[in-house]
Amino acid sequence: xxxxxxxxxxxxxxxxxxxxxxxxxxxxxxxxxxxxxxxxxxxxxxxxxxxxxxxxxxxxxxxxxxxxxxxxxxxxxxxxxxxxxxxxxxxxxxxxxxxxxxxxxxxxxxxxxxxxxxxxxxxxxxxxxxxxxxxxxxxxxxxxxxxxxxxxxxxxxxxxxxxxxxxxxxxxxxxxxxxxxxxxxxxxxxxxxxxxxxxxxxxxxxxxxxxxxxxxxxxxxxxxxxxxxxxxxxxxxxxxxxxxxxxxxxxxxxxxxxxxxxxxxxxxxxxxxxxxxxxxxxxxxxxxxxxxxxxxxxxxxxxxxxxxxxxxxxxxxxxxxxxxxxxxxx
Numbered sequence: 467x468x469x470x471x472x473x474x475x476x477x478x479x480x481x482x483x484x485x486x487x488x489x490x491x492x493x494x495x496x497x498x499x500x501x502x503x504x505x506x507x508x509x510x511x512x513x514x515x516x517x518x519x520x521x522x523x524x525x526x527x528x529x530x531x532x533x534x535x536x537x538x539x540x541x542x543x544x545x546x547x548x549x550x551x552x553x554x555x556x557x558x559x560x561x562x563x564x565x566x567x568x569x570x571x572x573x574x575x576x577x578x579x580x581x582x583x584x585x586x587x588x589x590x591x592x593x594x595x596x597x598x599x600x601x602x603x604x605x606x607x608x609x610x611x612x613x614x615x616x617x618x619x620x621x622x623x624x625x626x627x628x629x630x631x632x633x634x635x636x637x638x639x640x641x642x643x644x645x646x647x648x649x650x651x652x653x654x655x656x657x658x659x660x661x662x663x664x665x666x667x668x669x670x671x672x673x674x675x676x677x678x679x680x681x682x683x684x685x686x687x688x689x690x691x692x693x694x695x696x697x698x699x700x701x702x703x704x705x706x707x708x709x710x711x712x713x714x715x716x717x718x719x720x721x722x723x724x725x726x727x728x729x730x731x732x733x734x735x736x737x738x739x740x741x742x743x744x745x746x747x748x749x750x751x752x753x754x755x756x757x758x759x760x761x762x763x764x765x766x767x768x769x770x771x772x773x774x775x776x777x778x779x780x781x782x783x784x785x786x787x788x789x790x791x792x793x794x795x796x
Contacts, residue, residue, distance in 0.1 A: 473505055475546050477555070478519070480512035480527050482534055482541040489542060489564060498562050502554045518547060523589060525570050526700050533704030539566035539596065539714075540707035548573045552595035557656060557667040560597055568596040570703065590675030590682070592699040598666040600718075606664050607764040608722045610641045610655050611729060613668055616713050617643060617651065618732050620705035621683065624697065631690040633683060637733040639766065643672065644734065648680040670706075674699055722760075730759060740768070742778055742791040755793065768793065 477499070479490035493499060494509045501507055510518065512527055519527065525545055534540050542564050544555060549571040556569050571593050600606060614637045621635050635651075636644045643651035651672035657664045673682040674697055684696045716724050730736055735757045743750045755768035755776055766778035776793040 476508045477546045478515040486542045530700040536711045542567045544569040553669045556595045570594045592672045595669040600664045616710035619709040742793045744793040
């Protein structure tokens with residue numbers, strides 16, 4: 467890889483309204499945005515970036531902004547043709563950006579997943595991070611479940627709107643998205659505590675167009691309906707923020723309990739049997755338990771053959787949560 471290409475990037479700022487456009491102008495003039503690893507940043511306003519936006523496969527800023535009808539989220543956009551990671555933009559610049567800012571990249575060369583895994587991020591993936599803020603630390607771990615649900619509901623809403631066949635994206639706890647038994651996406655949330663609030667950077671990756679190495683939305687859509695118009699990254703992102711804003715308001719007003727029924731209809735694990743190590747009287751005993759749902763802290767709730775309830779959580783060593791679960795009695 468060209469060393470200069472990996473140590474510099476271009477970013478385009480744009481907003482939905484005059485207020486967000488003014489923020490874009492200020493950020494460009496003040497030159498305050500930084501990226502981790504001392505990457506050199508060149509900042510442009512949308513009106514200055516015609517040479518960056520000419521490629522037919524670039525993210526279409528105007529198309530996305532036309533699709534946005536939210537009040538807070540997604541209205542201020544940072545786009546780059548190539549970044550180390552969208553997370554590397556929103557996390558270190560959190561205090562400079564309005565809450566709800568979204569950063570989108572066409573290509574990432576250091577995309578991140580859970581447990582420091584690398585997320586492959588070629589063209590054809592929808593890769594974005596956005597800023598979120600909460601005051602109650604108890605609900606922060608549950609946020610990733612609500613975000614996963616917003617992704618699945620966004621795809622469903624596009625299918626309904628365009629009359630497309632139903633695309634059955636499912637949630638694999640805690641933060642993966644699956645289609646036809648194959649992973650097509652994931653969610654990563656990182657938080658820091660500042661001024662009595664939790665500043666949360668949310669990262670989402672969704673494979674829209676790449677049929678390898680697993681599958682993608684458009685590959686499945688073409689199998690179901692060869693003549694249908696395909697999903698675009700812009701419409702998915704717009705639909706995501708529309709769904710997210712509604713779910714987030716419900717989540718903040720009534721808690722995750724208000725979303726549980728929909729979440730359980732969408733995840734893969736209802737009545738799933740798993741083998742876990744259960745601590746009983748200071749001894750580890752392997753046992754088969756049946757998943758019932760989530761505990762209030764966001765871990766898995768399961769029941770044993772003896773009708774004893776258990777809270778399951780990962781042991782921190784396995785890459786697959788369901789091969790490294792341990793439990794404790796409730």
